[in-house]
Amino acid sequence: MAAVLQPEADLAAPAGALPPLARRPPRFPPGTHITIEGLTKSFAGQPVYQGFELALPRAQLTSVFGPNGCGKSTLINMMAGILPHEGGQVLFDGKTVQDTRIGYVFQNYREALFPWRRALDNILYPLKFIGVSRAEGLERIEQLVQEFDVRVDLHRYPYELSGGQQQLVSIMRALVVEPEVLFMDEPFSALDYELTLLMRERLQKVLHERKVTTLLVSHDLEEAVYMADKVLLLTRRPTTIADFVDVPLPRPRDTGMLTSDAFVALKRHCLAVFQQAVRGGVPA
Numbered sequence: 001m002a003a004v005l006q007p008e009a010d011l012a013a014p015a016g017a018l019p020p021l022a023r024r025p026p027r028f029p030p031g032t033h034i035t036i037e038g039l040t041k042s043f044a045g046q047p048v049y050q051g052f053e054l055a056l057p058r059a060q061l062t063s064v065f066g067p068n069g070c071g072k073s074t075l076i077n078m079m080a081g082i083l084p085h086e087g088g089q090v091l092f093d094g095k096t097v098q099d100t101r102i103g104y105v106f107q108n109y110r111e112a113l114f115p116w117r118r119a120l121d122n123i124l125y126p127l128k129f130i131g132v133s134r135a136e137g138l139e140r141i142e143q144l145v146q147e148f149d150v151r152v153d154l155h156r157y158p159y160e161l162s163g164g165q166q167q168l169v170s171i172m173r174a175l176v177v178e179p180e181v182l183f184m185d186e187p188f189s190a191l192d193y194e195l196t197l198l199m200r201e202r203l204q205k206v207l208h209e210r211k212v213t214t215l216l217v218s219h220d221l222e223e224a225v226y227m228a229d230k231v232l233l234l235t236r237r238p239t240t241i242a243d244f245v246d247v248p249l250p251r252p253r254d255t256g257m258l259t260s261d262a263f264v265a266l267k268r269h270c271l272a273v274f275q276q277a278v279r280g281g282v283p284a
């Protein structure tokens with residue numbers, strides 16, 4: 001297992017030259033869960049990330065938003081260990097992704113679920129890799145069904161379920177392992193608007209109650225702000241951080257919030273930063 005990160009221990013100065021401890025700035029903000037340092041990635045010689053740095057807070061949902069093709073999926077896929085990177089590191093409480101329990105919800109739930117397994121067995125599937133019994137798994141699923149407060153027959157096969165129900169199954173499968181970190185890549189983009197509103201509302205409530213550190217890639221600014229504790233706004237490639245915006249709106253949230261003054265003001269700010277980032281300018 002990787003050594004636990006000592007937040008202040010690796011400042012690159014010779015021992016004799018260190019300033020007094022009390023005056024040294026913290027390496028990462030208090031409450032940091034995930035640290036990304038010097039992340040470097042290119043495709044066909046074209047850089048996407050060059051020395052990318054970021055600290056992500058524990059138990060909060062960070063939405064990732066930016067121009068098309070700026071590398072949102074690439075970022076979470078590198079973090080989740082699905083995609084290799086050329087340089088830098090991503091640590092979770094100082095641990096590598098291999099030593100971290102993660103969940104991942106794909107955009108395309110149709111391809112993500114096993115069609116030959118009933119919904120229940122799709123959800124139970126990852127538990128066999130972490131040594132959780134079927135009985136314990138069934139208890140966890142019952143708990144999830146209550147938290148989401150939805151009616152879905154988990155004895156059905158995926159093709160017998162609606163799109164929203166299938167994506168719910170896929171979300172439950174990611175949560176049943178009780179992940180330290182959850183990654184979601186546009187999980188609602190294939191759902192109709194009514195279902196999207198319902199799923200957003202339920203999911204943000206469950207994730208907040210479970211205190212899961214979450215990364216959500218979204219193409220929809222309304223969704224990005226509504227779901228988030230923080231919105232990470234990215235620039236065009238090579239990708240940098242345009243802004244990392246706090247969303248201090250109360251939870252649980254519902255659709256009424258979408259028209260509140262505070263929500264609209266936050267969304268307006270994010271839109272202005274995004275437009276600057278698309279044009280390649282420096283946000284005001």
Ligand SMILES: Nc1ncnc2c1ncn2[C@@H]1O[C@H](COP(=O)(O)OP(=O)(O)OP(=O)(O)O)[C@@H](O)[C@H]1O
Pocket residue numbers: 043044048066067068069070071072073074075
């Ligand atoms: N395997 C690959 N080979 C070559 N180029 C790739 C590969 N994967 C991604 N890219 C390119 O890298 C860039 C970032 O891709 P990525 O999918 O991460 O962007 P994104 O911000 O999630 O995109 P979108 O907004 O379209 O969903 C894009 O220009 C994409 O075409």
